[in-house]
Amino acid sequence: MTKNLYAALLFVTASISALAQLKSPSEFIPNYGKQISYYHQVEDYFKYLTENSALIKKQQYGLTNEQRDLNLYFISDAENLKNLEQIRLNNLASIGLSDSKSASTQDKIIVWLSFNVHGNEFAGTESALTVAYELLNPSNEETKKWLKNTIVILDPCINPDGYSRYGNWLREISGKKNHPGLYDREHMEEWPGGRYNHYLFDLNRDWAWQTQVESKQRIKVYNQWMPQVHTDVHEMSYNSPYFFPPAAEPLHEFIEQYQKDFHNVLGKNISQKFDKQNWMYNTRERFDLFYPSYGDTYPTYNGAVGLTLEQGGIGAGREITMENGTNVTIKDRLTHHATAVLTVVESAASQKEVLLKGFRDFHTNARKKAKGVYNTYVLKGNAKLEQLTEVLKKNDIEFSYADASANASGFHYQNKKTESFKIEPNDLIIKADQPRSVLTQVLFEPNQKLNDSLSYDITAWALPLAYGVEGYAVKNALSVKTKTAIEIAPKNIPASVYAFYVPWNSRTSAQILSILHQGGIKVRSAMKKAVFGTITIEPGGLIISRADNPKIADFEKTVSEIIKIKSDYSFITTGFSANSKDIGGENFVLLKAPKILMLSGKGIVSTEFGANWHYLDEVIKYPVSIVETSNFNRVKLYNYNTLILSDGSYDFSDDQKKHIDEWIKNGGKVIAMSSAISLFQDREGYALSMFASKEDKEKSEKEEKEIELKKRFLDFEGSERREISGTIPGAIIENKLDKTYPMAFGLGNTYYSLKTNERSFSLLKNAINVAYIPKNFLSYGFVGNDIKKKLPETVTFAVDKRGDGSVIYMMDNPLFRGFWENGILLFSNSLFLVN
Known part of the structure; x- marks a missing residue:
């Protein structure tokens, strides 16, 4: 035998040996199951797997805000991995999303596993390592059988930034010994915690809206695959027993029987595994399938069996003593998860034909079902x-x-009535009869049907109301001529322009104003409608004039380059109006560039702070100074003219409150959101009070006492359902607007607010009630009977003028989860147009 041949044989032997002895996570990562793994260790282990197994492939699908990799791993047998692209196309072709079907490649079941959408629920990612190992383990004969007809797509960490924030913190404060006592610091996570992503958004509520970079990149790939099963792996309070399907009510009416049936299969199969180990669990409680932007519902509305797995573990650190006296460790948590997840894969593999048929029928039935509800939006x-x-x-x-005009009749979102209307060129047409029919109908359904009012999340989200667009849901098919895009005629800008006009009617308007302010370009805003020849300037419209900006070189080119991102801009060649609203008159107010301070830290609701931060940093890209509340005394407040107080509790001293009062009187503006308004409630000099009069207060207190007396005769069993009568988990509420005030500019005739709290204040005296709930208000989604009686003639957004400054009260958060588009414009009004 030659030397070279001997060396080659040794190499082959070593390679076979390595494949036969794939390292487990505990053999690869020090303290696996005892301490949280660093994110780079997670990546290193998967790199090791891809280099030492022919059954796994990696796809990096993006980057986080903090430049961490977002990775997917495809796990199946070697033959399937060779044909991965054709398997994907075959799957899409089966539901009408591709024409590239090949008979040579057999249909496979696709199971997508998502871990750690919430960064501090870290046992998810830890379990992903064990799941991957067991699927690839050469000595595991069971998983080999599953992978013959199954493609597993594994995302070990949806939220690497949150996971790393939590992991770095836990590592930093950990000693050599575990401390399972409740009051050790590893069980008391510091603000803002690791649950959320960089901008403190809850990625598990962002699947449909995709406001965050992680969601945008992930769901683009998800929709290229369209799996039959999607598993979302979570943790909850450490005292909670494990949760697995079936899901709780309410279940959306569009969920098919095959999806419910597989939930039941999973419930039986996972319970058998857990029973053998005497592990505690529960099903059909708390986690419902309704709100469309979750990691279980979004896949469900796309035809998959979407499901949530929840292990008790939030706040547990490395180990904690539960209320039953037993300890739960990282090892316990990841083992429970790995067992449940592998059972999902096993169950899907065994139910391949049933799932494939159900998945395909789902899409066929959805298009048929569209004809029975609403056909076109x-x-x-x-x-x-x-x-x-x-x-x-x-x-x-x-x-x-x-692309033409036509008459039609349909349900009008804004008044909840069926009425005749005219379709005009450039109206948007969305047909329910399309490949993603169910998701389309869910996002546009005018009235969500709850079969149980105990919902885990918001219960209304109709997109026309969220976006402030007049809309109709039509039952009958429309035969109007259509086009794929709106043609925009190029603008011929003359050599000399008196002023440019940018309509104030969308987030793009605010983005342009942000750029202009940062460039030191002076801008005016119209208070009332003004007419200049063929150009009508609506209230809020931005005017950039040569007279205000004499030092701008090549005025026309400079300004047009900035504002061209908004196609409806125009220009005027004279400042002389046709209706006595000249550019140089009182109608056009010179806008002041905001100098913004926003507070963060303990006591502030991190997601609400994050929504504000994301709006400023990503949506309008405007500078903001962020200061911890503990450092507020060190701030020179007069360096700023705008203070944003996100929802939360602010423990200001009397001296600090007086300092803020003086700053407001001298021209400062406060935007106080949700519970932050309590800083000004019933304080001398401010208009904010829950009741308009002493009599109203006494009447309310009397009614509350009478209710308490009646409760004495009620049984305990119905107490939970009685409680929800006074709640509003998330519903759309009609608001009447004062259209003459800048905070309402561009919002239309009515504002539909997404209300997620029970806070209600009577219309304020000596203040501007910009948006309030009228007597016979319209609502969408669940509103408890008791709270519904309290809402009429209560204020939602108001401005309290004090001296030269003002306080803007926001009872609801218009930036909630970053998807309420009309709310983004309302907040932009508050920031830029209200002095």
């Missing part, structure tokens, strides 16, 4: 359609634009 031409179509594109929902 028509949204009237509006500047906000640009943002709405972006959401449709992200979700691969088909749409077109009307």
